[in-house]
Amino acid sequence: MKPSIPQGMRDFGAATVRKRHFIFATIRNIFENYGFQPLETPAMETLETLMGKYGEEGDKLIFKVLNNGLNDPKNTAKATAAFENILHGKNDRHLTERALRYDLTIPFARYVAMNYGQLSFPFKRYQIQPVWRADRPQRGRYREFYQCDADVVGSYSLLNEVELAALYADVFKRLSIEVEIKINNRKILAALAEICGGSDSLVDITVAIDKLDKIGLTKVKEELSERGLNMEQVGIIEQYLSIAGSNEEKIAQVKALLGNNEWGKKGIEELEYMINFLPPSVNEQLITDFTLARGLNYYTGTIFEVKAKGVQMGSIGGGGRYDDLTGLFGVPNLPGVGISFGVDRIYDVMEELQLFPADIATGTRVLFFNLGEAESKVAFALMQQLRSNNIPAELYAETAKFDKQFKYAEKKNIPFVVIIGSKEMEAKTCVIKSLQTGVQQTIPQEELTDFKFTV
Amino acid sequence: MKPSIPQGMRDFGAATVRKRHFIFATIRNIFENYGFQPLETPAMETLETLMGKYGEEGDKLIFKVLNNGLNDPKNTAKATAAFENILHGKNDRHLTERALRYDLTIPFARYVAMNYGQLSFPFKRYQIQPVWRADRPQRGRYREFYQCDADVVGSYSLLNEVELAALYADVFKRLSIEVEIKINNRKILAALAEICGGSDSLVDITVAIDKLDKIGLTKVKEELSERGLNMEQVGIIEQYLSIAGSNEEKIAQVKALLGNNEWGKKGIEELEYMINFLPPSVNEQLITDFTLARGLNYYTGTIFEVKAKGVQMGSIGGGGRYDDLTGLFGVPNLPGVGISFGVDRIYDVMEELQLFPADIATGTRVLFFNLGEAESKVAFALMQQLRSNNIPAELYAETAKFDKQFKYAEKKNIPFVVIIGSKEMEAKTCVIKSLQTGVQQTIPQEELTDFKFTV
Numbered sequence: 011m012k013p014s015i016p017q018g019m020r021d022f023g024a025a026t027v028r029k030r031h032f033i034f035a036t037i038r039n040i041f042e043n044y045g046f047q048p049l050e051t052p053a054m055e056t057l058e059t060l061m062g063k064y065g066e067e068g069d070k071l072i073f074k075v076l077n078n079g080l081n082d083p084k085n086t087a088k089a090t091a092a093f094e095n096i097l098h099g100k101n102d103r104h105l106t107e108r109a110l111r112y113d114l115t116i117p118f119a120r121y122v123a124m125n126y127g128q129l130s131f132p133f134k135r136y137q138i139q140p141v142w143r144a145d146r147p148q149r150g151r152y153r154e155f156y157q158c159d160a161d162v163v164g165s166y167s168l169l170n171e172v173e174l175a176a177l178y179a180d181v182f183k184r185l186s187i188e189v190e191i192k193i194n195n196r197k198i199l200a201a202l203a204e205i206c207g208g209s210d211s212l213v214d215i216t217v218a219i220d221k222l223d224k225i226g227l228t229k230v231k232e233e234l235s236e237r238g239l240n241m242e243q244v245g246i247i248e249q250y251l252s253i254a255g256s257n258e259e260k261i262a263q264v265k266a267l268l269g270n271n272e273w274g275k276k277g278i279e280e281l282e283y284m285i286n287f288l289p290p291s292v293n294e295q296l297i298t299d300f301t302l303a304r305g306l307n308y309y310t311g312t313i314f315e316v317k318a319k320g321v322q323m324g325s326i327g328g329g330g331r332y333d334d335l336t337g338l339f340g341v342p343n344l345p346g347v348g349i350s351f352g353v354d355r356i357y358d359v360m361e362e363l364q365l366f367p368a369d370i371a372t373g374t375r376v377l378f379f380n381l382g383e384a385e386s387k388v389a390f391a392l393m394q395q396l397r398s399n400n401i402p403a404e405l406y407a408e409t410a411k412f413d414k415q416f417k418y419a420e421k422k423n424i425p426f427v428v429i430i431g432s433k434e435m436e437a438k439t440c441v442i443k444s445l446q447t448g449v450q451q452t453i454p455q456e457e458l459t460d461f462k463f464t465v
Numbered sequence: 466m467k468p469s470i471p472q473g474m475r476d477f478g479a480a481t482v483r484k485r486h487f488i489f490a491t492i493r494n495i496f497e498n499y500g501f502q503p504l505e506t507p508a509m510e511t512l513e514t515l516m517g518k519y520g521e522e523g524d525k526l527i528f529k530v531l532n533n534g535l536n537d538p539k540n541t542a543k544a545t546a547a548f549e550n551i552l553h554g555k556n557d558r559h560l561t562e563r564a565l566r567y568d569l570t571i572p573f574a575r576y577v578a579m580n581y582g583q584l585s586f587p588f589k590r591y592q593i594q595p596v597w598r599a600d601r602p603q604r605g606r607y608r609e610f611y612q613c614d615a616d617v618v619g620s621y622s623l624l625n626e627v628e629l630a631a632l633y634a635d636v637f638k639r640l641s642i643e644v645e646i647k648i649n650n651r652k653i654l655a656a657l658a659e660i661c662g663g664s665d666s667l668v669d670i671t672v673a674i675d676k677l678d679k680i681g682l683t684k685v686k687e688e689l690s691e692r693g694l695n696m697e698q699v700g701i702i703e704q705y706l707s708i709a710g711s712n713e714e715k716i717a718q719v720k721a722l723l724g725n726n727e728w729g730k731k732g733i734e735e736l737e738y739m740i741n742f743l744p745p746s747v748n749e750q751l752i753t754d755f756t757l758a759r760g761l762n763y764y765t766g767t768i769f770e771v772k773a774k775g776v777q778m779g780s781i782g783g784g785g786r787y788d789d790l791t792g793l794f795g796v797p798n799l800p801g802v803g804i805s806f807g808v809d810r811i812y813d814v815m816e817e818l819q820l821f822p823a824d825i826a827t828g829t830r831v832l833f834f835n836l837g838e839a840e841s842k843v844a845f846a847l848m849q850q851l852r853s854n855n856i857p858a859e860l861y862a863e864t865a866k867f868d869k870q871f872k873y874a875e876k877k878n879i880p881f882v883v884i885i886g887s888k889e890m891e892a893k894t895c896v897i898k899s900l901q902t903g904v905q906q907t908i909p910q911e912e913l914t915d916f917k918f919t920v
Contacts (some may be wrong), residue, residue: 019507045859052474404500
């Protein structure tokens with residue numbers, strides 16, 4: 011049998027795992043510094059928990075898990091009826107009652123609703139786990155990928171938005187990625203919609219605005235007219251979309267346009283609060299962008315999107331404020347604000363801009379040569395000392411010729427070899443050779459633990 | 466809708482995640498120090514990769530993933546035929562072609578076979594990922610749990626066994642768990658089988674021996690007689706099972722019993738090599754145990770099992786040498802040796818013996834009180850300094866009464882609060898209060914970053 015791997019899924023070898031873990035560890039560290047607490051939920055949720063939460067298209071992309079024991083005669087009748095339902099696009103717990111998580115937000119909401127009485131609010135959690143989607147695989151889109159989320163729930167305070175903007179800045183600074191943190195506020199978009207045809211047109215307007223980058227202003231205006239907006243309304247939207255300048259200038263323009271609307275006033279106030287609170291080190295990266303809409307319907311206040319500078323790549327982070335995390339699970343009116351990091355894209359950005367630390371892919375640092383049983387015993391004892399000092403080391407597994415052992419070191423990118431032959435045994439020394447520089451030196455064995463194996 | 470979680474699966478809250486990560490990080494660190502390289506494989510494998518690898522019982526416990534798009538008319542006919550097959554216990558790729566991994570060994574074997582040409586051997590990999598089994602849930606048995614494996618493949622050298630024994634010792638020393646590392650060799654069991662009725666009886670004998678702990682010697686002897694062994698043969702097995710004493714004494718006894726058999730000789734030699742090579746610090750924990758059999762059929766040489774001392778608990782680690790990792794995937798004769806760690810049980814042992822570091826569950830270390838907008842801006846700036854020194858800190862999200870903010874700190878087990886009111890603003894000081902000792906002190910704001918927030 012020729013082995014293969016399911017479409018849209020990936021194996022990660024050592025170098026890739028190390029780089030990915032570097033990203034995860036950095037984000038995790040900053041999450042912890044900001045007082046977020048880790049949560050891990052199971053890969054599977056009940057089908058009931060997941061279905062109907064992601065729209066009709068989302069539902070189709072959920073991976074469902076087949077019940078076990080279907081060939082047990084006592085299950086057959088029910089399973090057959092269930093199968094008929096499945097064929098008609100209806101789920102049936104006699105065939106499938108579990109599914110793989112599709113994102114981290116719904117499992118988080120389910121967790122908060124289930125444990126509401128035990129949690130203390132505001133509740134700040136982070137979660138870094140894989141999700142699965144039966145999307146058609148394509149470049150940069152996988153069926154298994156990690157999400158990386160931080161949310162604060164149970165607080166309306168704008169300080170949370172301030173914190174999350176600062177958190178974004180800290181993470182990307184630590185990763186050496188220069189970014190623009192775009193912010194907008196859904197209340198400003200709501201004001202625009204209210205002025206241009208009532209709040210019912212909010213979805214139409216955000217959908218059209220979302221396309222601005224792709225289709226350009228003329229087409230957006232055409233589309234808005236087709237959706238029934240009159241000349242004046244389209245004119246206001248055009249004015250809105252052409253707002254430009256520094257954050258201050260943009261805010262002045264949006265105030266002139268929407269500042270008399272109640273929603274507009276509130277949204278602008280919220281934006282200004284954030285900008286006024288944040289220190290210059292964060293504000294430098296903050297871009298007020300009134301064309302930012304974010305697809306998800308549940309956002310109600312501040313929205314975020316992060317783009318890397320100097321590289322062609324979609325957003326590497328996003329999020330926003332919502333009013334009701336857990337209503338669908340019986341706990342209404344729990345507001346929150348959250349952000350997420352797009353780890354696959356962050357990885358690609360860091361590869362493209364060569365931002366990973368140089369020594370990140372180094373595994374084993376020292377290879378001890380194996381030149382006989384007595385020699386390898388001495389080598390083993392010395393190696394154990396290095397290992398207990400957290401220097402990854404290996405002893406070549408067989409007694410073999412120099413040549414073969416050097417080749418092993420080269421193939422595995424091991425930067426140093428330590429050689430202990432009969433001569434060194436007698437003199438209680440060892441030879442250290444750097445494979446990068448070719449430099450070779452002999453030192454007493456007892457000084458080996460003080461040697462700096464730096465690359 | 467009342468939310469729930471699938472049977473046999475678990476949410477992990479902050480304290481548990483932190484403790485589990487402590488275990489993972491410790492094992493990962495030692496794996497790296499020993500020159501093992503990380504590998505991550507996808508949660509799903511093709512059904513073909515998994516089926517038929519774990520015996521008939523295992524096959525039944527594999528979670529299969531339903532294909533998407535079954536209600537698409539163009540799929541219906543094939544899906545219906547496929548469903549008939551499923552009802553008869555046969556898999557059919559028109560209904561399910563993917564499944565969740567059941568262990569880490571088969572995905573590893575699949576990976577090695579797929580990438581054989583690119584890997585350099587001996588190949589040392591470790592893998593720490595969850596697996597899924599549709600087992601009936603019970604105390605200590607879950608449907609989702611982590612496995613944690615290290616394997617060396619492509620080397621017959623016994624140095625690998627030596628390394629893995631030392632690795633076990635290092636990990637458990639680092640976790641402060643006192644252990645017995647039991648070792649035996651399948652070749653010795655093979656010798657016993659050969660002497661007692663031909664190698665065909667190896668399975669009968671190991672099955673019977675495996676039950677010794679549970680049913681006692683008399684019953685084991687009865688069972689062996691029932692399986693057709695004669696008095697003399699049962700007598701030899703009784704002698705074998707009563708071997709006792711120090712490692713040296715046990716080896717002397719097994720030599721007398723099986724030392725003339727070719728398999729016996731080889732197996733004893735291998736055991737002796739390990740014991741002679743390992744330093745006393747590891748040998749102290751090494752227990753030669755000839756009653757150790759390990760269920761899995763593919764082991765062919767050294768076998769390991771680790772038990773924690775001072776606690777009633779099944780094995781917390783196990784492994785052994787095998788001859789053929791990848792034969793089923795078209796790459797024959799690739800030998801290897803591997804061990805695994807039982808993370809759930811290690812967690813339980815550490816809880817029971819209170820071995821987790823005291824500060825492991827501490828999340829946020831400092832809560833800055835929020836006493837107004839101007840005050841909170843000053844607090845925010847100071848807090849950012851602490852965070853950049855890796856001290857997890859929070860600013861209370863709303864301006865609120867002292868009482869409320871103290872309660873939040875207490876509920877979240879935050880050990881220190883920092884208070885900056887109008888008086889402190891003016892004097893450029895801050896009040897630090899330890900909630901553990903009640904001690905309160907006022908220091909200049911500029912000295913806050915030097916303060917030791919130790920618990």
